[in-house]
Amino acid sequence: MRLRDEDSVALAIRKLDQGTEIEELNLTTGQEIPSGHKLAVKAIKKGEPITKYGQVIGFAFEDIKVGCHVHTHNVEVKAFKRDYAFGSETKETEYLPEDQCATFQGYLRPDGQVGTRNYLGVLATVNCSAGVSHLLRRAISQEELAKFPNVDGIVALGHGSGCCLPPDSEALAQLRRTIAGFARHPNFAGVLLVGLGCEVNLVDTLVEKEELITGPRLRTLNIQDLGGTGKTVEKGAEILREMLIQANQQKRTPQPASKLKVGLECGGSDAYSGLTANPTLGAAMDILVKSGGTAVLSETPEIYGAEHLLTRRAVSREVGDKLVKRIRWWEEYTAQNGAQINNNPTPGNKAGGITTILEKSLGAVAKGGSTNLVDVLLYAEPITQKGFLFMDTPGYDVVSITGMAAGGANLICFTTGRGTVYGCEAVPTLKLASNSDIYNRLAEDMDVNCGTILEGETTIPEKGKELFELILETASGKQTKNEKWGFTGHDMVPWHLGAVL
Amino acid sequence: MRLRDEDSVALAIRKLDQGTEIEELNLTTGQEIPSGHKLAVKAIKKGEPITKYGQVIGFAFEDIKVGCHVHTHNVEVKAFKRDYAFGSETKETEYLPEDQCATFQGYLRPDGQVGTRNYLGVLATVNCSAGVSHLLRRAISQEELAKFPNVDGIVALGHGSGCCLPPDSEALAQLRRTIAGFARHPNFAGVLLVGLGCEVNLVDTLVEKEELITGPRLRTLNIQDLGGTGKTVEKGAEILREMLIQANQQKRTPQPASKLKVGLECGGSDAYSGLTANPTLGAAMDILVKSGGTAVLSETPEIYGAEHLLTRRAVSREVGDKLVKRIRWWEEYTAQNGAQINNNPTPGNKAGGITTILEKSLGAVAKGGSTNLVDVLLYAEPITQKGFLFMDTPGYDVVSITGMAAGGANLICFTTGRGTVYGCEAVPTLKLASNSDIYNRLAEDMDVNCGTILEGETTIPEKGKELFELILETASGKQTKNEKWGFTGHDMVPWHLGAVL
Ligand SMILES: [Ca+2]
Ligand SMILES: [Ca+2]
Ligand SMILES: [Ca+2]
């Protein structure tokens, strides 16, 4: 299987004996090629680049003949390693003419953002108000909600932080940014912010520092001011009932695909993730970006050591430098905490056919497609640019998705090889299986089977197109598998920095 | 108001003009004494100790006459500061004769621990299985639960951690210890541990490393093994139904107060916390310890800089050293994370009448009463000793209480001045207001009003006795205010150490 026409290697999707003829590549294997490993599709001279997914994954250490095994014994990465070569691999984005761009049915909000769902949100500033936030969600019964058919429901987002952290810290600034991001999220027709009243992350300070605008769409309450649980639930339910009337008047209208901001995630990856689900997602994101939309890659530990893959696609030196700065920050963050950040191929990766760190990270980066990197965002920073972006987040699924959702992502695509059942409560989350086995076994949780690519039933570009259509349908209201289950609670986990005091 | 008969100072609970006669102390004020400030109840010579709550809070910097103001101008702490004086203030515990010890109605478990409630627990190993854990809780309807009148309900405990942390780290060991602590908690008649299947904190490894014993009272499930959300909920609900039958056969029986392990917490403290609610709790804990029970103080940042108060009460050099070691650990932890740990009196504290760091910490430490410190535990470490213990936790209420509950605390007492609505879902949590204003305003959340002490309606020893009775009733099944609200979710927040990867 060749992933891109220009690649110098192809992948054996099953073990190939020596002397196997492969018609579509017009070659005969010169050696046995293990399943998942690479073979040369053309003669590669010593020192020439090895390309996969259209990207350099290393350089030939010796001359390699057509049909021969390409792996650690004949590939080196050193010369490439430290060269960020800012912008060296950018290419002009071929935007689609406006009349050819896709549309979806979304909720246009006053600030110009577009919602893919129409929820009310109850956001806790601190763990101390999380319980009351959930009581508020439950205070409006399903029967009562049914009277507001245009409202998708009430989402309560509690979390474990908000107090006992230093008042002037990066930790508090990041938490504020995260909660403020949800307060502004277009999937909420209205938001109720609930505080206790003596926490470090006070409601009023949050509103002021983040320049949130209170009014009919954003109301605030403090439990201590109101006199306890019952009074807060009573007052909060009254507010939610007012918001329900207004939210029910919202209608879906045709919106250009350029209003989509898709957050990209992988979790429980396997050897096939980088071959099927991730490049399928990348193909869909290329269509999205060409339609004027936004794709947000994240999970800094997944690209660590191979950030060159992205700096080379950066639209400017400044954008490339922003990424390098975050990489340096992570080196300090992990060192300070006695942890290691090291994305080198493990022995298991190598046995599976992964040759270099560049190749490994390519698998993760493939989710973002092939367009230029237009900006690098901090965790939970508002997503305002169009095109392909990177947001600095941990690899931990829920923490990473919380950051992208807080940034304003209105749809999440999550690839998995081992299987996951997670979905962000406020933002529809499509799950893409990398292999048919996990798709079939977790059929009740998986939305897309990318395993069919391995079986030759479809190709990456075809599957990417199909996924793009599903993204539009989902953005227009089609339920994801996850949404059908009605998960509540623990779907938001802000990235907590530093000590808990 | 004098807190203890042996104290050399008393507190002015309102402003006292110069020359005010105070009959019960047999003195006349020599100066104006601001509200909340201290006055000498006997002549104190230069260099003599100043005692409050029966503890040294500093030394007279000059001769102080009866009735005069005792504050920063005439008190110093230096000489005392660095002297841990291990065990210098221990005194023999006056245990009550067995036939005079109180009893309560509790659930005796096979391992000898006694539950104060009879729940089933659904515990998530990782955030990825938190959503399914909550679906499992809801899978058994209230109508169905009503058929098992001896069961108090099903508690689902999700959290934000469990993956993307280093496999051999202190962080993972601590998380395992915390979840294992809940798995063994006597308030659960049965526990279902739910994992995803590819997380760092794997179910099987957790069970093995923590030497948990699986069987009818502890069952495990992995979502990936079972094939997704619906199948896991179906299988899990079947297990919960089996457990309900067994749990419903459990009956309360008379148990000695020595089986009580009370976790102590303060949050949203005010100037009165250290005068009313905390010493009331301390008086109750003295009765508990004399009855053979266990009181667990926590919140290391609250005693930082005044750890001498506890080392002097340590039963051995070894126990004192354990505390000092944790203090040193905190210095590193906060320094590494760019935070400060500094419990010195703030200008606000001083204006309110707090003179020294010893006095400030005394307010917090007062919750633990006056008996000897018999051991120092790590976060979430099993509580096996009787008597007065210290557990190393952050001050953050939910994180601290999670650690004590994981250690096996079967009742929590939480003092507050500003008001809090938190309660641990698995462990009954009594809330003690430090002043009548907050008690009246948050009457629907507060269990005990210690403000009546300020108003002269009762005394600390009287109120302590009353609280001890309420603890016995609560342990026997009387609902706390918190339990009546039916909070669910976010009541467990393990202390996460280090980086999120
Ligand atoms: Ca991930
Ligand atoms: Ca969800
Ligand atoms: Ca406190």
Ligand SMILES: [Ca+2]
């Ligand atoms: Ca606290």
Ligand SMILES: [Ca+2]
């Ligand atoms: Ca609760």
